[in-house]
Amino acid sequence: MNRKIKVSTPLLIFSIAFSGCGKQAVKTTPEVEKKTTITFIHMNDIHSHLSGSKTKLYFNGKKTYVTIGELNRAIAKIKELQKTSSNPVTLNAGDMIVGTLYYVLFRGNATADLLNLVNWDAATIGNHEFDDGDKGLKHFLDRINFPIVSANIIPKKGSILEYYWTPYRIIERNGEKIGIIGIGYAQKTKMSSNPGNDIEFLDEIETAKKYVKELSDLGVNKIVILSHFGMENDLKLAKEVPGVDVIIDGDSHSLLGNYTAYGIKSQFNKYPQIVKGADGQKVCVTSAWQYGYAVGKLKVDFDSKGNVIECNGVTTILLGDEFKRKVNGKKVKLKGSEKAEIEEIIANSNGKLEIVKPDPEAEKILNSYSEKVETLKRQVIGFAAEFLGHNRIPGDKKDGVSVLSKHGSEIAPIVAKAFYEKIKNADVAIQNAGGVRTAIDDGPITIGEVYKLLPFSNTLYVLKMKGSEIKQVLEDAISNFMDKGGSTGSFPYAYGIRYDVDLSKPCGKRISNLEIMDRKTKIWHPIDPNRYYIVVTNSYIAHGKDGYKTFGKVLKERGGIDTYFGYAETFIDYIKKLSAKGKELKKLPRDEMPVQNFTK
Structure with a gap:
């Protein structure tokens, strides 16, 4: 039996009024449906990309060289969204470590120290979290200060990772319970990473069904899958697992939204993807690209029974404030009216692009690691x-x-x-x-x-x-x-x-x-x-x-x-x-x- 009951017509309140001639008139007014708004702030697939990347974007068709990303900017953006959003829930969909020199040199410490500046409600385990085996993951988890959820990746009794995470978390916003279930990519983690033999992997969809039911039995009617299973897999999961409301995706590095005007290709031109779930209700599925380039903001309105009324939002790509174009074969820094034109385009992008000043505390931490890089290269x-x-x-x-x-x-x-x-x-x-x-x-x-x-x-x-x-x-x-x-x-x-x-x-x-x-x-x-x-x-x-x-x-x-x-x-x-x-x-x-x- 599904946990949710779809109400297709509003309830009516009947009132009886008496006229001076003794006739009765019946008035009806619709009951105001209780609505709860939750804002999901999310990232995924950071892969220890702590510094920004040089890339090119197009503004009014003109190729322009910019700095994109930098975890310092992402941290600043998340903190701003946490202050300004309705009932914020902040989530990380895994693959936080491995992928750059910062990991090679600092084994996850630099990434952990920066991520610890964010009040994450939960993060899940990506396949690359196991690249240096159980010990490498334990080292990272010992360094972080936020909770990990993963329901289908299970340390066996006696594993050094036993008790390091739970299948799910229940949090509250404005008196409403929200369940967050972690799901990892079982086969990919086993085949392309290095988990120990003491780690058990369960089927993603069957595990999700199990814990959605468990949460529903506990009276939780707003359920999020925090997934490192890939967008295509998560769209399938959304259709097959009754009771899911939101899926925050990782693994496939998916950008959602139309960014063609800026020369960026997306996997899907709409943020989020809205799927009809197994119980006939809406499921909102989204992701926030990769490498700290962007932060996602998903606003979801729920009715009193926990059904999604509507969801919308944007992936904001984070930019530095310097722009260059080639003049006679050399990159020249833009100033004056040319720079102002770009800033206006960014300001009018409906949140798709934003110039973000790095978080000062994060910048200080990153600089402390960056200063060691040249020495450690030797x-x-x-x-x-x-x-x-x-x-x-x-x-x-x-x-x-x-x-x-x-x-x-x-x-x-x-x-x-x-x-x-x-x-x-x-x-x-x-x-x-x-x-x-x-x-x-x-x-x-x-x-x-x-x-x-x-x-x-x-x-x-x-x-x-x-x-x-x-x-x-x-x-x-x-x-x-x-x-x-x-x-x-x-x-x-x-x-x-x-x-x-x-x-x-x-x-x-x-x-x-x-x-x-x-x-x-x-x-x-x-x-x-x-x-x-x-x-x-x-x-x-x-x-x-x-x-x-x-x-x-x-x-x-x-x-x-x-x-x-x-x-x-x-x-x-x-x-x-x-x-x-x-x-x-x-x-x-x-x-x-x-x-x-x-x-x-």
Whole structure:
């Protein structure tokens, strides 16, 4: 039996009035329905992006360079919304840590210290919270001062994480009870992160049903799912779990609302998404993008039975107050009327964009960590047993020293191997030459050196592809510079596959003898053109950039998974694991080199 009863017509109050002639007149007036307004302030997928990012937006069609995000600004915005909103409830949908140098260097401490400045009502666990195992998560949870909810990720008795979170919380606003249930992405957390064997994972939808009923039995009729399950999954959950009112989403990094005028693509052009739930009532589903770029504000009106009457709101993208445009090829800071024009556009964006001054206390904390970054970049994380050269194309001396004419880059395939080791079910890892920038000298390897080697904000993408499509990806990469005037940075390196390259052949015929290594047996076999394989690559070429058009086609048609593992951070982890085993970084064995033979 559903906990809510939908009332389709208003109740009427009947009153009897007597006229002077003794006749009765019946008057009816509608009963005023009790309405409760709750404002949900929310963030998700911060991934330790504490500093702002440089990006470009469009104002009146003109490309403009701005700073977007910065957790200091998000904290300032949240505090302002908490003061000005009706019955605010502040929620964080997970993946708070992992993803930038701030995590690599400070293991979540910097992120925790900043998040502790916000009075969160609840946060849930993202899959990346387990990237450094149970101990890494415990370290972060010991540092924070706000409650965690997760109903389907359960530490077993005796786990070091036992009692660190609860399935749900019940809070009150204006005398009304609100239940907040945490839901994590079970399969993704098990497959792409590192939870211990002492962590049990339950089905997301069945668990949600269980705890919605439990809350309903306790008399709670306003129920929120605080989810790290992904937008598409949460839209399904909204349709299948009766009694849910609001879902605050994480994992898919979804931006909701129409931002096309500013050059930003959204997953959905409406904020929030409103779904007809399993009990016939409205369910409001929303998310607030990623990396501290934005803060969401969802205003929900409930009737006396806890049904959603209506919901609306906005994701506010946070901006700095400096704007630049290119003049004669150089970025020039805008002043006067040009800057004023942009500020007016932002002020009239209906809350979609806002210039936000950083929170002073948060700024002080971040500065204290930022000052340590340069010192910590010199931290040694491992050793290279020998010089590892880098050519884009075999023999091009891209690093100024190495010829490497037969097999090409020595370091790029090792970067690909780090991807392969990170994604436990990957059959193949592919990395473009241009995404690797330098050679590695023999001797100690520092964090700073890795960020020079891999300087971009790429993440690891996982795609499911036929063997024939993998071959075509390699052909695309070579055709990009051979036939289309593209950069030689598109030359493909890899791990788990090997091939011969002959640049004298016509387009589509340059890759031959393509073999793939069985992950378990390490035995090489000819690639099966009709079999599907799991491919991990970087986010740049996964979207078809640098000439990798087949990657882009597969991603568009069949989708892929952005793991949100940084490619530089993945390589750092790989080196650290080698070092922990007493091993040094060295060239791949001859039979594991991707380019077995090269003909110019």
